[in-house]
Amino acid sequence: MGGTLCAQNPLDSLVTRTIHTASKLPSELIYIQTSKDVFETGEDLWFKVYQMDARYLNLSGASQTLYLQVINEKDSIVWQEKYPVENGIVRGHVYLSKDLPHGDYFLEAYTSNSFYRDTTSLSGIRKIRVVGEISDNKITKPADSKKDFRFETYPEGGNLISGIPARLAFKATDRRGNPLDVSGTLYENGQPLTDFESRHDGMGVFVFTPLDNSDYEIRLTSGEVYDLPGIHPQGISLSLIQQNDEYVEFAVRQSPGIPHRNVYTLGTMRGIPYCGAKAVIKDSVIFKIPVKEFTARGIAEFTLFDENFRPVAERLVFVHSPKRLYITAEVDKKSYMVRNKVELKLKVTDEEGKPVSANLGVSVFDKAYAEANYPVNIETHSLLSSQIRGNIHNPYYYFNPKNEDRGEVLDLLLMTQGWRRYVQNDNEKDELKVLSDRLEGIQTIKNKKMRNTEQLIQVSGADENSTFVWAD
Template identity: 30%
Template sequence: MAQENVLNDPAKQLNQLHQKQTQEKLYLHTDRSSYVAGDQVWFNAYLVNATSHALIASQTIAYVELINQQKEIVLKRYVKVANGVGAGNFKIPFDQPKGEYVIRAYTRYMQNFDLEYFFTKKIKVLTIKDAQTYQAAKGLTEDTKNKKSTTVVKSPKTKFNLDMQFFPEGGQMLDNLANQVAFKAIDHTGKGVEVQGKIVDNQGKELTRFSSVKFGMGKFMFIPKPQQSYTAVITYQGKKYGFTLPEGKNIGHKMQVTSTDEYIQVMSQVSNGYSIEQSSVVAHVRGKVIGKHTYKQAAPGFVWRIPKKNLPSGIIHLTLFDANKVPQCERLVFVENPKDLQKVAITSKDTKFAHRKKAVFDLELKDAAGNPVQGQASLAIVRTDLETSQAKKMNIQNYMWLKSDLKGHIEHPEYYFNKENKNRHEVMDLLMMTQGWRRFKWNDMPQLALRPLKYEREGGFTIKGRLYKLYVEDKVISGKVQFTSQQNIQLAGEANTDKNGLFVLKDVPIEDTTNLVFTGVRLVKKKRKNKIKEKKTNIFVKLEDINVFPSAVPNNYFANASPTIINKDALLDRTHKINRINAVHGLEPEVMLLKEVKVTSSRPARILSKIHMNSTNTVDFTKLDVGIINSALSIFDVLQGRVAQLRVRGTFPYQSVSIRGGCPMLLLDDTPISNRFLSLIRVEDIAYVDVLSTSRAAIYGFRGFNGVLAVYTKDRAGIVEESNINGTVVNMFHPGYSKAREFYVPKYDVEKISKDQLDYRRILYWKPNVTLDKDGKAQVAFFTSDESANYRIEVEGMTQKGKVILGTYKFEVK
């Protein structure tokens, strides 16, 4: 009976779900929104409780992916998140085409819920070819600027369709009552378009006029009559459109909400002589109930006022239930509480700095009462002419408070928080009337509260597998599995199987890609002595695919508005300049030329030479910059873009390689191996790679028909057993946490770097994991570059208690 009462009380039911199935939110602060292929993307992850927004203290893994417009996962990273934060980076492959990409991030626990809850951010990627083309065009312009010419550009024909949706406040329209109806007009791409028109009845009589306010959204008020139909008539781009309004109901409930600076007023009504008695309104923020009002008297309606003073920032969800606890009306209202936004103060002795000079900035965070606030933040310093300002793009504030909790595409979420937009509160309320809450539905509540969760929170990597009888894969065996690491003797453990032979190793702390050795043990019970005996023969250990990533990529990932490149010409010109500087010194992008270092100790060196003197191409790993080696997850990451006709497909650790469309023979120190095994060889152990084309691989017979990829390691370090020993032992290379590179800035006070080596950076400075201490303070110091420009510091973060941190500061380098 107690359970029955809980399920019949919406507020208690919601609290039960909130306690049993707390959700998570993950946000990535990235250094920029626009990149060039080959650039590093720097990011800092923030993992919070989806309701309170407090940083989650436990350790876990954030899975970060780059997805292209073909909905293919280009690359993945495993990021360690501790105390709610984790730093990382990845390099956009050189061979990726220009266009829009999506960064997706999530935890394993978040896979229990809809993919809509995953963090996504759209970025724009240009290519080095774009920079070269721009530079050539620029030179052509200079040569022909004094010549008269006429260029005719034909605009592509665009198929245009206008669509319009109507949203009666609360969800339904009642006859003979004044109804407020919101609307949204969109084009064929889903983008809001500004419209104006009129409402007419079925005799063509005009009742009212309307016009959109922003993003195609607006509202109007009118009183529908029984047995009447209504049409919205719009003329847009010379074409007349007609859209039918929802039908009014003779009996039902109605909710009208007014939001002022001080309170939210909820007015509830019923039509046609019905009573509101025993009806109630439940209010919650992100699943936490903040109020409930039940009207116990017989009346046609009631009013409830909710003070805003102590409400948290975010979406207030109001639901009207009838006397039988059936939801009848819903309305969303947004609350913006200034107490929840912590503005970090950024100060410096200077606002102008010379080239290659040390710049020091102090950060201080206080609450409204002047008390210091602790928190975690990250900091990016960008050129003001190349990156949209913090207030005009997605940031941690508009993501946590708005985007992460609304269903569907939100056009320019930053608009609603930019104080320069005087009508932002009006437009926000229209958004609340036209968008839907996405975390749960009331009708699904009983099932949600009782369903088991498939994925647990993980403190480390999860490895699964089964034990089978050797050579009989459909015969499972009960027993246990033990594992050890060849690189780290302290990394070891064991797990028992269930009756189906399944074993699960949880929270395995793999700091770096390592070779794990798994041993299967069969437990046999002796009847006479009632003891358990371990047997390690005739057992087959089969490991499950370690790829926990969902393969599905929703179509709406690329429906959101594209990030704006505010100065594409300047970005391309700068990229071309940086590439020319690097080319002069034989450097890859993001690499600085350091002074010569003398090595005083040595060991006998192995002479590295090509085994195949007629190889088509050789990549000498010993001559590659250490930054390239450290940032690569596999050998394929290094080869991609460095060998003609060689293509890499898939993402680590499931990569494969092809030469001219065919699968080449793979050799590791002259031993044939698989794609999977080669992808897991440590990059730092590789000496060089020989690539033989089809014609030059004839010595390998049919196996070399598609060419040969021959990999040679330092001191044959790559040879590791891949097969079973009597079926009981399996070796497996398992990826560890993706190591975040440190953003390199020369220290001009200790390093003597020639002025001939120009210091131009893709981004002036990036600093993750900035800890604001118990006094709310932190300090950041770095050296400026050789580039004269105006810069902006952008700080994002979260306090321990779930308050958003934002801050900006402008300075000049000259």
């Protein structure tokens, strides 16, 4: 267990069950770093793969073999290989032949311990672009028609409950998942109730009190009309009141007429229980969780359980633990001539300014070869992109200190893309897929034997005498 329980005894069974459930989730997290984002045919794509413990985010040696493959835009495997893992790290390079078709590709890396049971979700994915020359790096996006428009709503905590004030988050995208700005009005029984508009990347939120005997619909200014999710006549809700550097505060409300009962909340992060509390509720109760209970940084899942220890609501919150690393880089001068030697000094300290040993990486390349619009790095991947499903548009926005609203819009992201509604299912079978962790055989190409003249990509590991240090 990773933290301290506020009320330990009544929560023992919840903690045990949570740990048991977490043991069935992927135990490793994969991050792929490449020497740059855009590559020209006829050059090498250097990579470094970090194999991390999915809970504590330190290097993991649990798996001995890493599987790496290249996927084209048609979702077909064009190349794949297996690598031995050494102390949680894999290094190598891929030669991009002059004959390789131009376009976007995905590097996908996984181990026997890094994917979900349905095998459709991989944590280690890196998008790259291959061009003939860097001057060809132009993106043309066809316009989406109205029929490709998607608008979805997400009640905070999971459900709308009659008579209980609710925050309803929403998200609008095109069929490719790109955000679209929207505005509209919520109507109750044919009368306008409240106006709303998206705040960031097609996401927004508004507040109202739903009633189960009323009819609701959302009318967007662009003309589309949507019904609201079903409204429950009775129930219990979980909502975030406020969050600061010291506390995360929640309100739990239940419908009138429900007898007094015990409720429990449990705070976990990446499958590790950190804190919990018990309360007796009549109409409402406040849970105030000290942030210091979390010794790690990332997305915390706060789950509300009823008196029978059944999960009834959930809320995700990003917890900013004071414990973190600070990295500074210094060069010996401000400008250099071509082929000048560059001396680079890297320094890593903790929150108290004390030096910390670290496995570092640095990528150095012309900015023309960077994906400048939506950069990704090991921080955005480990703390955000790999933790909630689906594609996140510009994840770095939520970590860039220049964006003063990053905390508020990150909460919007967690209310929409991180949303879940609990449906009790006691008959779920625990079936685990098995992937061999033995390194055998050589390079294979799916459903095709390739002659030397047809081979588009070649691969080799880094020379043992070479040193490569990269990080985004």
